[in-house]
Amino acid sequence: MHLSGLYRYPLKSAAGEALRETMLDALGVQGDRRWMVVDAESGRFLTQRLLAHMTQLQARWLGSTHLQLSAPGMADLQVAVPGDSAPLRGVTIWRDSLQVPDAGDQAAHWLSQLLGRACRLVQVSEPRARQVDTAYAEVGDKVAFADGFPLLLIGQASLDDLSARIGRPLPMLRFRPNLVVSGSEPYAEDGWKRIRIGDLEFRVVKGCSRCIMTTLDPQTGERSADREPLATLKTYREHEGEVYFGQNLIACGKGQLRLDMPVQVLE
Template identity: 60%
Template structure:
């Protein structure tokens, strides 16, 4: 039997994960997942661990009211409320998307600027300002918050074990930042799935996930591997035209709740 073996949320894009036992879903995926993001103050360009490695050490916990609690080594804890309806809108860029979203304010901006080491702002995306998903995949009305391209990422536990065996050392699942981890399938069985159901919620499997240099960053220490693993191995046996693939991007059809241990059913 296939089952959901782990659930992860990333309230702030590219910060630490929250491991969860259960969670609800809305039209943008897991409640609170990647609804906040750091941007360069001058350009509005989004910031991630790809270029700002210390973000791996930034803890961002989702609050019940939709706000955020930030904490990092050597920095005080700060609680940030959900921006109000009259909050300043800031123009930002994430990949090819440009949009205007609420800014979290000067106190939050000062905290994240000190942490990053340059003028930085914290922004939030409400449901009514969501982006559309990557063109050419899924449906025209599929939406996403600040995740790279799609609301959810799924990885099979056996796929990680297969990759670890080829690299020659155990790899942490959080290097790959999934939302859903599935246990009980063969390695890379998820490559062949088109639709699945977990609990009462159905998901469409829309696109394999192309991996980047972020996979070489240790999620505990923030240090980058000198041998470029596991990306180097992925490029040898999981390469496609768009890059080295590991994991599948999903879109949920409808809301509901997920809980670790739930049965996973392959519908197509």
């Protein structure tokens, strides 16, 4: 088995970017989901679940200093990582409430124009990151603005099997993984507890429950009229009212990942 896909999503719910190599830090893939769009009044996080045209929003991580925003019909905008003196904004993501730096009025105006509603852009660093659910993680395991866990893995064979059941190929980006593994049996990842990729070990902690976002075409933002892939997943991947596809991971340390690294199941 080997690592065949590697992805980063710098801005939560914006388009992803394919990588050939990356560093892992304490929050997962370096630069992954460190930025988030929130409602200007409530601070509630905004995603494609509510705003399907966020699929057209491109965000590129420009190292530790800037984020670049792009979208059709909009001039590109580079946003500086907020400094220590930046005002803090109270935000809510699922059940978590936290105080994080606001990225300023220019970014807020740009995004409000694009999305058609008043919103703000916020950023999180490791000291302000959220504790991962201790039912599945250790105290001190942190996550940025991903829904619940720092990393998501999907087996390529699992996607191939799902596509065959539906009768058309589905792009991997529809499911927004960080890591894709080739060479395993379909859904083999469901049974893994610990794996090694290159020199790094990972704990496989929980299946990923899927939502309506998977029915959006990541290229166009159009919703599947037949509610696929959720409709088919519900026929064989539903458990206690949730539909699962992929596995959430926590890295046991920091280091480098690159495509074609060997993947070994330890437990």
